[in-house]
Amino acid sequence: MTSTVLSLRGVTKRFGGLVAVNAMDFDVTEHQVMGLIGPNGSGKSTTLNLISGALKVSGGEISLRGSPITALPAEQINRRGIARTFQLVRLLPSMSVLENVVAGAVFGHRRRWGHEARSRAETLLTRVGMEGKGHLRVGQLTYIDTKRVELARVLAGDPKLLLLDEWLAGLNPSELQIGISLIKSLRDEGRTIILVEHVMDAIRSLCDTCVVMASGTKIAQGTPQQVLSDPDVIRAYLGDDDV
Numbered sequence: 311m312t313s314t315v316l317s318l319r320g321v322t323k324r325f326g327g328l329v330a331v332n333a334m335d336f337d338v339t340e341h342q343v344m345g346l347i348g349p350n351g352s353g354k355s356t357t358l359n360l361i362s363g364a365l366k367v368s369g370g371e372i373s374l375r376g377s378p379i380t381a382l383p384a385e386q387i388n389r390r391g392i393a394r395t396f397q398l399v400r401l402l403p404s405m406s407v408l409e410n411v412v413a414g415a416v417f418g419h420r421r422r423w424g425h426e427a428r429s430r431a432e433t434l435l436t437r438v439g440m441e442g443k444g445h446l447r448v449g450q451l452t453y454i455d456t457k458r459v460e461l462a463r464v465l466a467g468d469p470k471l472l473l474l475d476e477w478l479a480g481l482n483p484s485e486l487q488i489g490i491s492l493i494k495s496l497r498d499e500g501r502t503i504i505l506v507e508h509v510m511d512a513i514r515s516l517c518d519t520c521v522v523m524a525s526g527t528k529i530a531q532g533t534p535q536q537v538l539s540d541p542d543v544i545r546a547y548l549g550d551d552d553v
C-alpha cells in the first residue's frame with residue numbers, strides 16, 4: 311500500500327508582484343524519489359523553501375502525513391522530519407567533519423546525544439564514503455567530500471523526507487557517477503526524497519516520478535520518460551524558437 315508523506319495544495323508564493331510559485335499541487339509518496347525540475351528561475355528552490363519553512367506561503371496548504379505544517383517555523387518542520395541540503399553547502403568550518411555530522415544527529419528529527427549521536431555520525435560517514443575522515447576540518451575537504459558530509463549531516467537526523475537541492479551541481483563527470491550512485495543507494499534503502507536537479511541523467515536514473523515547473527506553475531507530472539518527452543516541457547527548456 312502506498313502512503314502519502316507530503317502534500318501541497320494550491321501552494322503559492324508571491325514576492326511583491328512576482329508569482330514565484332503558482333498554485334502548486336503535488337503529493338510525494340513514501341519510499342519514492344520525486345524530481346522537481348524546470349528551467350532556471352521556475353520556482354524550484356522557492357518550493358523547497360516553502361516546504362522546509364524557510365519561506366512562508368502566500369497561500370495554500372502543505373501537510374506532512376496529513377498534518378498541516380504550513381504555519382510552522384522551520385525548526386519545528388525540521389523536527390517533524392523534513393531535512394534539506396542547500397545549493398551552497400552549509401557546514402560549520404570551525405568544526406571537524408565528525409562534529410558537523412554529530413550536530414545533525416543532535417538537532418535533527420530523531421534527536422540523539424553523546425555516545426549515540428557520535429556512533430550514528432560515524433556510521434553515516436562510512437555510509438557516504440568518508441570512513442576515517444571524521445577528524446578532518448571542513449576546510450581540508452575536496453568539493454565532493456563536503457557534499458558527502460552535508461548528506462551525512464542531514465541523514466543523521468533520520469528525516470522522513472529528504473530535500474536535495476541541486477546536490478549534484480558542480481561535480482565533475484566521475485564525481486557525478488559517484489554522487490548518483492550514492493543517491494541511488496538512499497533510494498534503494500527506501501528513503502523518501504524530493505530531488506531538485508538540472509542533471510538529466512540523474513533525473514532519469516533516480517526518479518520514480520517528476521513534477522515540472524515553468525514560471526512558477528506545474529506544467530507536467532509523470533515518470534521521467536513521460537515528462538522529458540512532453541512537448542510543453544521541451545518548449546519550456548528550449549524556448550519557443552528552438553522547438
Ligand SMILES: Nc1ncnc2c1ncn2[C@@H]1O[C@H](COP(=O)(O)OP(=O)(O)OP(=O)(O)O)[C@@H](O)[C@H]1O
Binds near residue numbers: 325330349352353354
Ligand atoms: N527572496 C526572493 N525575493 C524576490 N524574488 C525571489 C526571491 N527568491 C526567488 N525569487 C524569484 O523567484 C523566481 C523563482 O526563483 P527560484 O530560485 O525558486 O527558481 P529555481 O527554479 O530554483 O531556479 P534555479 O534553477 O536557477 O535555482 C525567480 O524569478 C527569482 O528571481
